[in-house]
């Protein structure tokens with residue numbers, strides 16, 4: 001089963017309307033981190049709910065109660081989570097879609113060249129600028145575009161769909177974990193009934209040329225280590241006569257990691273499998289060079305000249321980074337002070353089978369034994385840790401095969417090249433345009449250096465395969481000023497999401 005031509009044509013023929021839809025969404029400043037914008041976040045939820053309902057989705061806005069601020073409920077209501085379903089055909093697989101309708105804050109004065117909450121469409125550069133265009137309103141509307149096309153054409157969707165759209169993603173996903181757990185516990189009675197696989201479109205390609213699929217995210221264990229001694233900050237005239245907390249802390253922190261990124265904590269690599277030949281090959285194939293890493297870092301500082309080594313360092317190996325010291329003199333002035341109490345901050349990025357809890361035990365044991373070796377009279381007051389687990393998915397699952405096929409095949413079988421509406425007059429209007437370089441490729445399979453907690457929530461609560469299928473490119477600037485999505489990525493991306501559903505229908509085992 002491949003995506004019907006009528007569906008692909010619909011996206012091509014309605015480009016202007018689909019862009020107008022994004023324009024409407026961007027105009028609602030649904031900034032979840034700003035209490036003053038809470039009504040806008042709710043307005044965005046209502047807008048999206050209406051869109052879903054219009055195209056046949058049975059959806060509801062589930063209230064999440066009051067936001068917890070500093071441990072106590074505030075009088076600020078959380079924005080709702082939208083849950084929805086369309087289709088209940090037992091012969092079809094069921095796909096759960098996640099996205100978020102809230103955005104990061106943005107102000108023109110931050111350095112935007114256009115108003116962040118007015119979609120700026122630049123046809124000649126194939127670009128649409130505005131907050132949320134790539135993270136995550138563009139991808140969410142990609143799904144809505146798929147729904148509209150099928151609704152308008154009277155074509156049955158190839159799968160049953162379930163939706164979960166949240167409004168607090170940019171503010172710690174408050175309320176999501178509990179709701180997903182509750183809904184999962186309802187089994188067949190809940191919105192996640194019979195879910196076979198999950199698709200999240202909330203990441204970007206690694207670069208600007210090659211589509212990608214993300215199959216892993218590193219976890220994190222963030223440490224605060226506090227050492228104290230003197231009753232108050234001392235004049236450095238005391239230097240030489242007392243044990244100094246800062247000297248002890250720096251001695252400890254210097255024992256955590258080498259300059260070439262090897263972690264020195266005993267047992268920290270336990271269970272982390274060395275990469276197989278096949279896996280190294282996967283890294284060598286990724287369209288991302290050592291130079292790309294250095295460009296992204298803004299300096300010629302890659303850990304090695306070997307591409308696989310550098311990419312594995314970022315994506316599949318644990319790492320430890322030192323972040324700072326609280327309580328230290330931080331200004332530029334010459335200050336002759338011996339700080340009385342200092343807190344060192346560092347974090348590890350984790351990969352399976354490492355867990356934050358296990359890493360905490362190893363770090364704590366090591367730091368205490370190294371501290372004892374210092375023979376200092378200062379006190380190692382506390383070692384605190386906050387953490388989140390890593391996630392790595394089976395990328396040989398049909399869910400990935402479907403996403404990969406949709407990326408490759410939707411081009412070849414339907415010759416999308418040149419099918420975008422010519423009245424745009426953009427660079428993608430001609431068959432020889434730059435568009436030919438997009439999506440005619442096998443997607444890169446990669447893991448991200450950072451974390452997306454929601455992925456873990458679904459993995460834990462539903463236990464189904466999750467694919468992270470991006471719409472936008474690596475230079476979209478999610479969370480940054482002048483966030484954009486390419487027009488071609490938005491429109492072709494809508495086709496991609498639709499084509500993916502057809503591939504799932506084709507590849508999912510028949511029950």
Ligand SMILES: [Zn+2]
Pocket residue numbers: 100135136169202
């Ligand atoms: Zn996002």
